[in-house]
Amino acid sequence: MAVEEEGLRVFQSVRIKIGEAKNLPTYPGPNKMRDCYCTVNLDQEEVFRTKIVEKSLCPFYGEDFYCEIPRTFRHLSFYIFDRDVFRRDSIIGKVAIQKEDLQKYHNRDTWFQLQHVDADSEVQGKVHLELRLSEVITDTGVVCHKLATRVLECQGLPIVNGQCDPYATVTLAGPSRSEAKKTKVKKKTNNPHFDEVFYFEVTRPSSYNKKSHFDIEDVDEVDKMEIRVDLWNASNLKFGDEFLGELRLPLKFLRQSSSYEAWYFLQPRDNGNKSLKPDDLGSLRLNVVYTEDHVFSSDYYSPLRDLLLKSADVEPVSASAAHILGEVCREKQEAAIPLVRLFLHYGRIVPFISAIANAEVKRTQKLFTFRDPNTIFRGNSLTSKCIDETMKLAGMHYLQVTLKPIIDEICQVHKTCEIDPVKLKDGENLENNRENLRQYVDRIFTVITKSGVSCPTVMCDIFFSLRESAAKRFQGDLDVRYTAVSSFIFLRFFAPAILSPNLFQLTPHHPDPQTSRTLTLISKTIQTLGSLSKSKSANFKESYMATFYDYFNEQKYADAVKNFLDLISSSGRKDHKSIEQPILLKEGTLKLTVKKVDGNSSCRFMIKRAQGRKRFGMKNFKKRWFRLTNHEFTYQKSKGDHPLCSIPIENILAVERLEEESFKMKNMFQVIQPERRVLYIQANNCVEAKDWIDILTKVSQCNKKRLTVYHPSAYLNGHWLCCKATADNTPGCTPCTGSLPANIQLDIDGDRETERIYSLFNLYMPKLEKMQEACGSKSVYDGPEEEEYSTFIIDDPKETYKTLKLIIEGVGTLEQEHAQYKRDKFKKTKYGSQEHPIGDKSFQTYIRQQSEISAHSI
Numbered sequence: 001m002a003v004e005e006e007g008l009r010v011f012q013s014v015r016i017k018i019g020e021a022k023n024l025p026t027y028p029g030p031n032k033m034r035d036c037y038c039t040v041n042l043d044q045e046e047v048f049r050t051k052i053v054e055k056s057l058c059p060f061y062g063e064d065f066y067c068e069i070p071r072t073f074r075h076l077s078f079y080i081f082d083r084d085v086f087r088r089d090s091i092i093g094k095v096a097i098q099k100e101d102l103q104k105y106h107n108r109d110t111w112f113q114l115q116h117v118d119a120d121s122e123v124q125g126k127v128h129l130e131l132r133l134s135e136v137i138t139d140t141g142v143v144c145h146k147l148a149t150r151v152l153e154c155q156g157l158p159i160v161n162g163q164c165d166p167y168a169t170v171t172l173a174g175p176s177r178s179e180a181k182k183t184k185v186k187k188k189t190n191n192p193h194f195d196e197v198f199y200f201e202v203t204r205p206s207s208y209n210k211k212s213h214f215d216i217e218d219v220d221e222v223d224k225m226e227i228r229v230d231l232w233n234a235s236n237l238k239f240g241d242e243f244l245g246e247l248r249l250p251l252k253f254l255r256q257s258s259s260y261e262a263w264y265f266l267q268p269r270d271n272g273n274k275s276l277k278p279d280d281l282g283s284l285r286l287n288v289v290y291t292e293d294h295v296f297s298s299d300y301y302s303p304l305r306d307l308l309l310k311s312a313d314v315e316p317v318s319a320s321a322a323h324i325l326g327e328v329c330r331e332k333q334e335a336a337i338p339l340v341r342l343f344l345h346y347g348r349i350v351p352f353i354s355a356i357a358n359a360e361v362k363r364t365q366k367l368f369t370f371r372d373p374n375t376i377f378r379g380n381s382l383t384s385k386c387i388d389e390t391m392k393l394a395g396m397h398y399l400q401v402t403l404k405p406i407i408d409e410i411c412q413v414h415k416t417c418e419i420d421p422v423k424l425k426d427g428e429n430l431e432n433n434r435e436n437l438r439q440y441v442d443r444i445f446t447v448i449t450k451s452g453v454s455c456p457t458v459m460c461d462i463f464f465s466l467r468e469s470a471a472k473r474f475q476g477d478l479d480v481r482y483t484a485v486s487s488f489i490f491l492r493f494f495a496p497a498i499l500s501p502n503l504f505q506l507t508p509h510h511p512d513p514q515t516s517r518t519l520t521l522i523s524k525t526i527q528t529l530g531s532l533s534k535s536k537s538a539n540f541k542e543s544y545m546a547t548f549y550d551y552f553n554e555q556k557y558a559d560a561v562k563n564f565l566d567l568i569s570s571s572g573r574k575d576h577k578s579i580e581q582p583i584l585l586k587e588g589t590l591k592l593t594v595k596k597v598d599g600n601s602s603c604r605f606m607i608k609r610a611q612g613r614k615r616f617g618m619k620n621f622k623k624r625w626f627r628l629t630n631h632e633f634t635y636q637k638s639k640g641d642h643p644l645c646s647i648p649i650e651n652i653l654a655v656e657r658l659e660e661e662s663f664k665m666k667n668m669f670q671v672i673q674p675e676r677r678v679l680y681i682q683a684n685n686c687v688e689a690k691d692w693i694d695i696l697t698k699v700s701q702c703n704k705k706r707l708t709v710y711h712p713s714a715y716l717n718g719h720w721l722c723c724k725a726t727a728d729n730t731p732g733c734t735p736c737t738g739s740l741p742a743n744i745q746l747d748i749d750g751d752r753e754t755e756r757i758y759s760l761f762n763l764y765m766p767k768l769e770k771m772q773e774a775c776g777s778k779s780v781y782d783g784p785e786e787e788e789y790s791t792f793i794i795d796d797p798k799e800t801y802k803t804l805k806l807i808i809e810g811v812g813t814l815e816q817e818h819a820q821y822k823r824d825k826f827k828k829t830k831y832g833s834q835e836h837p838i839g840d841k842s843f844q845t846y847i848r849q850q851s852e853i854s855a856h857s858i
Contacts, residue, residue: 007821011293011752012069014076014102016040018050019109019285020060021080024092033057034082036092038284040065041077043124044158047687051509052083057282062510064503067687074099074124074265078284080114091117093281102290110288114281120269123245125156125190126837127168127229130261133202133254145203147172147251149227150196151183154266155834157190157231159666160242164190165234172200174225185234188664200227202251223252231266243269262832265839293755300817301754304810307803308342308757312351317359319799321807322352326382327792328767329760336385338756340393345748349390349458354465356383361473363793384492387462391493392504394456397630399497399504400584402451406443407498407506410518415440417518420544437518438551441525445552448494448526449560452567463489463569482532482562485569490530499523525549530561586628586695591621591682592635593663621665621682630699633671647673652700654707654736655693661721662714669693672710676729680714697737710736761811768808775801 026032033055040048053059078095093114130150171180186192231244245266311320329335343349417437470484497504624635634643658668667689671679683689709732713721723733775797
């Protein structure tokens with residue numbers, strides 16, 4: 001979801017690898033070990049939680065997390081918790097990275113010292129204030145100075161213990177006085193509207209002498225005075241109200257202006273407490289990749305996008321824009337991700353991959369005169385990375401329906417499968433373990449080799465191209481048509497998914513050590529079964545694995561692999577929708593408003609809009625386990641129970657966000673069905689809400705009766721809260737958000753991917769210029785390559801030079817557009833506005849940079 005700005009869209013995403021923690025403080029008890037987990041937070045909002053690692057002071061997590069960030073934020077925070085079965089889990093420490101500092105740690109493993117956490121430091125949100133200082137003449141003719149403080153509203157306050165009932169205190173404080181006043185409590189909202197004014201007498205009455213603002217005798221005292229605004233969460237707990245943040249403003253800044261109105265970021269309270277030394281709390285290893293894309297309208301990208309999409313038709317393909325991107329990027333993966341998404345979006349992925357695969361096969365033949373077919377598609381080439389990325393995007397549902405059921409069983413049942421005699425635990429039987437492992441391998445091998453009909457069409461077309469290219473170049477090797485495909489589908493698709501199911505969305509977390517070991521053994525065996533190598537036992541370094549593989553050293557396994565590879569690499573295969581099985585797309589716990597409409601116990605368990613209904617309270621929201629497949633959307637009381645309600649996908653007419661005002665609750669969305677029936681659902685956080693909205697929209701977007709308008713608020717107290725219409729059957733007042741395309745080739749923002757590619761070209765501009773220089777040298781002198789140029793693949797210097805010239809021109813034009821947009825925004829932006837509150841360090845840095853740029857241009 002993009003954050004809209006004037007003239008462009010801003011996309012934010014973050015990819016995090018949570019490695020391990022070390023040297024955590026010991027537990028104050030006889031055991032001293034801890035059961036720890038780590039959370040990822042946008043400011044104070046938790047968006048991800050790792051598994052619990054038990055009995056360790058150096059827990060290893062090894063978990064990856066990716067999300068699109070749907071809102072603004074100030075800090076990306078990581079908390080280490082110690083689980084407590086009987087009480088609330090305790091926080092050991094945290095790592096908080098300011099948004100403007102994320103680029104410092106971009107894509108590199110970094111150890112962060114854990115910092116001490118206390119309630120006074122956990123602050124987020126902003127407050128809107130208006131201050132007015134005025135002279136008042138009393139009836140007796142004397143003058144006093146009064147300060148009016150208007151607390152208008154707050155936004156983005158943290159939710160504490162599942163609720164937020166905020167109020168503000170306003171205090172005028174000085175060396176010899178302190179006067180405090182309090183707003184009303186606003187229930188169940190973290191965006192409260194107060195709009196209350198408080199008056200304070202600033203100076204003592206004196207004879208009227210027309211001095212500017214203050215009597216001379218009071219100036220020093222006034223300069224030491226400040227107005228303080230504290231935000232609190234009204235709590236029913238015995239510990240008292242929770243502190244949410246504060247703002248301190250010295251009154252002397254009002255001496256230049258009698259009135260001042262602005263937004264401010266709330267700050268932590270400085271209470272003089274000394275925090276623990278960082279070394280006392282241990283450290284956490286993280287790898288963070290934060291991306292922010294500023295995307296213009298589509299016409300801005302036409303020249304660069306057209307140049308990229310022609311890549312498959314360029315001869316030779318090494319002279320194409322897409323191939324050049326792979327040459328200049330530090331890692332091929334950097335180039336492969338946006339290229340694959342762009343070509344998928346425009347339906348050009350198969351010809352592009354075919355072209356670069358053919359070029360790689362030809363290059364392999366030139367480099368290796370003995371024509372070893374095992375050398376193709378084995379390295380980290382652009383071809384390999386592009387195919388990997390395509391399989392991840394196009395094959396995710398394929399993996400779900402093929403592997404998830406048995407992976408779930410392995411994770412839940414915990415059968416012992418260790419076959420290394422050295423690692424056997426007391427009481428374990430080697431033969432029993434071998435049999436357990438053999439059964440698992442046999443079942444997984446069977447489901448894979450019988451799943452060919454479910455393999456996505458785009459993958460089949462790519463495999464057909466690989467097979468034909470390899471067979472043509474290595475005509476003496478009859479098996480190359482199989483090994484060229486198996487090196488991807490087994491080695492780089494199924495085997496990694498079995499080894500690390502959490503990275504392929506097959507499990508929510510990294511498996512426990514015993515399960516992880518079982519999956520490792522299965523993955524090794526499946527990988528070898530799919531390789532079709534002549535001496536398979538030699539593939540294993542461990543003798544116990546070679547012995548175990550004897551179970552599968554039969555021709556029927558090789559025949560099954562070849563039949564499977566033949567099926568998934570055949571041309572013109574059609575989709576078999578008639579035998580499509582339900583695929584689990586998403587599941588999890590959400591809160592649901594449940595109101596009975598009539599006596600039925602079927603799908604009438606949902607809110608029907610009825611005139612005169614009173615506002616629902618928290619007690620109407622029940623936790624339910626939701627499941628979404630490509631056939632239906634269901635919920636049940638608990639996981640595994642019989643569904644309380646089942647909604648066919650074709651009955652979902654719209655999925656939209658619900659304004660917080662409806663129920664005073666955040667992260668809500670609505671699923672609209674025929675006869676104006678609606679499910680109002682609350683997710684746990686903004687990222688989860690976005691995920692559910694996106695996937696529900698995607699699976700229902702082809703429904704014939706989809707709505708074009710909807711109500712963004714609920715129908716309560718006899719009217720729609722959004723448009724105030726009184727009839728419950730009034731058509732929606734707001735256009736529905738654009739639906740996502742059904743085809744994966746279109747389920748991508750092409751402009752965003754082109755912007756990413758532009759950013760990469762811009763980042764590696766020195767390499768582009770050096771490559772252009774190398775082309776010029778090769779064109780006039782075809783002698784030995786200079787060492788600095790030998791890193792580039794340049795088959796045709798003249799064609800490559802032409803493409804480079806167009807790339808550099810296109811990137812330069814986009815760079816000018818971005819620079820102009822920044823200058824225009826700088827002129828229009830006001831520090832202290834709602835978008836850029838006072839205290840925004842990133843904006844202060846931005847102002848400084850723009851001032852330097854303006855001064856330099858002058």
